[in-house]
Amino acid sequence: MRFQITFIILFVSFYAFGVDDRSMGELFQKYESVMDQKKIELIDEVFTKKFIRESGGKKELISKIKSLPDSLTQPQTSMSWKKGLKGDVYFAKLKENTNNKSSGSSSEAEFIVIKENGKLKIDGTIGDGE
Amino acid sequence: MQQNKFSRIFISQGFSDFSDKVPEVLLKTILLPLLCLFTSLPLLGEDCYNCERPQRFSAPVVNPWPIEYVTIHKVPFERNDKASFCRRPVEMVDTIVLHHSETPSSTTPEDINRLHLSRGTPEDPWYMIAYSYNINSPYSGASTPKARVTEGRPMELVGAHAGSEAFVPMDESQKKMWDEGLITCGKENQEFKVNPSMIRDGKIKANVTTIGVVVIGNYAPFSRTNPNGYHRNNPRYPTKSTQDLIARLSCQLQKKHPKITNIKWHNYYNATSCPGSIKEYISKIISQTRKYGCDFK
Numbered sequence: 001m002r003f004q005i006t007f008i009i010l011f012v013s014f015y016a017f018g019v020d021d022r023s024m025g026e027l028f029q030k031y032e033s034v035m036d037q038k039k040i041e042l043i044d045e046v047f048t049k050k051f052i053r054e055s056g057g058k059k060e061l062i063s064k065i066k067s068l069p070d071s072l073t074q075p076q077t078s079m080s081w082k083k084g085l086k087g088d089v090y091f092a093k094l095k096e097n098t099n100n101k102s103s104g105s106s107s108e109a110e111f112i113v114i115k116e117n118g119k120l121k122i123d124g125t126i127g128d129g130e
Numbered sequence: 131m132q133q134n135k136f137s138r139i140f141i142s143q144g145f146s147d148f149s150d151k152v153p154e155v156l157l158k159t160i161l162l163p164l165l166c167l168f169t170s171l172p173l174l175g176e177d178c179y180n181c182e183r184p185q186r187f188s189a190p191v192v193n194p195w196p197i198e199y200v201t202i203h204k205v206p207f208e209r210n211d212k213a214s215f216c217r218r219p220v221e222m223v224d225t226i227v228l229h230h231s232e233t234p235s236s237t238t239p240e241d242i243n244r245l246h247l248s249r250g251t252p253e254d255p256w257y258m259i260a261y262s263y264n265i266n267s268p269y270s271g272a273s274t275p276k277a278r279v280t281e282g283r284p285m286e287l288v289g290a291h292a293g294s295e296a297f298v299p300m301d302e303s304q305k306k307m308w309d310e311g312l313i314t315c316g317k318e319n320q321e322f323k324v325n326p327s328m329i330r331d332g333k334i335k336a337n338v339t340t341i342g343v344v345v346i347g348n349y350a351p352f353s354r355t356n357p358n359g360y361h362r363n364n365p366r367y368p369t370k371s372t373q374d375l376i377a378r379l380s381c382q383l384q385k386k387h388p389k390i391t392n393i394k395w396h397n398y399y400n401a402t403s404c405p406g407s408i409k410e411y412i413s414k415i416i417s418q419t420r421k422y423g424c425d426f427k
Contacts, residue, residue, distance in 0.1 A: 032354075035354045035357075036354070047357075051357075051358075054234040054236070054358075055357075055358070056361075060361070063361065064352040064357075064359075064361050064362075067352065067361065067362045067363060068352070068353065068354070074354065077354070082251070084245075084248030084249070085210075085247065085248050085249070085250060085251075085252065085255050086244065086247050086248045087244070087248060089245075089248050091248070091249060094354075094355055096354070096355060107355065107401070108355065108402075109355035109356060112245065122357065124232075124233055124234070124358055125232045125233070125348075125355075125356060125357065125358050126231070126232055126233060126242075126245055127229055127230065127231050127232040127233075127344070127396075127402075127404050128293075128400070128402055128404065129229075129246075129260045129290050129291045129292075129293070129342075130260075130290050130291075130293060130294040
């Protein structure tokens, strides 16, 4: 009986507080909708308040998004993620499946993802290293 | 003559005759102000990028910088004692590698350390901040953050910045140090051993012969893989002050470690957007170091 209760608590906790592939996948689906299809109404669901503020505000962020080439020219991407070793932070790696390294942008990026009001949101990026 | 507080100072320093002969008014109004002015003149130079001036009259410190072009701040960084790291003689280092952090310019080295401690895997975590020096400097037109250089991972520890798959040739002295087993890896409070994986086809990991200098900020354009980047209609470049700060730090490092004669950039070693537009200014930065008496390739 005690084992069952523990299992139920763990199960509920996971769905209430845990982060899984599905929730991270949904975040990056929304992210690509914002960046590729210019669905700017999703900005608040994708980025943290801090990120938007540090981007120069919502107006500036929207202007940056609209300056990107349209979705037809965007390469396919793959995403992998892991939980950070300290604190409630996640690192998601987004890789563009392309050989085109023009435009000075990286074909790979590491995103900092945190929870804001219980929802996963992008809080920034961090330079690659190792 | 009754002693006033000014003449008492001179008496205590063996100038009793002087205080007797010089009138008190002359002492107060001309000589003492002049003395104060001349003793403070060396502190008024524009060789310091922040308000904390070098302690020129303090007690001698162990292993001082030969020339102080910029004040290097030290902050206590948390380290992960369960993580592996490698030690090297600082004489192994011949190259400065420039990075940008891809974070907002307001990010502190302590923030970067926290993020780096979170990276890696439970089996192979990071020891501490990957860069040896961190430069905070405002973007063009901005007044914050305050320009400041902070030491990161000590130079005698191998960094984690150029890319673990980047290997470079060794010169004779570097090869000798490797052959003598002076580059060793391990964990705190454990025995350090030579790690053969540091060498591939006679080349050594670039992290062993370089130090990472990061300019905190994002100098690459906004894109799907760089949402922190600058607006494409408003490109961001390192300001003259930022370039000068990099030059001063580089020169200061060369004065202390003459083997450091190269300045490279992250995507010299790895396919990455780092360090963004800073790369376009490397030759200007190298020219700037010549003004301080340094010579970089």
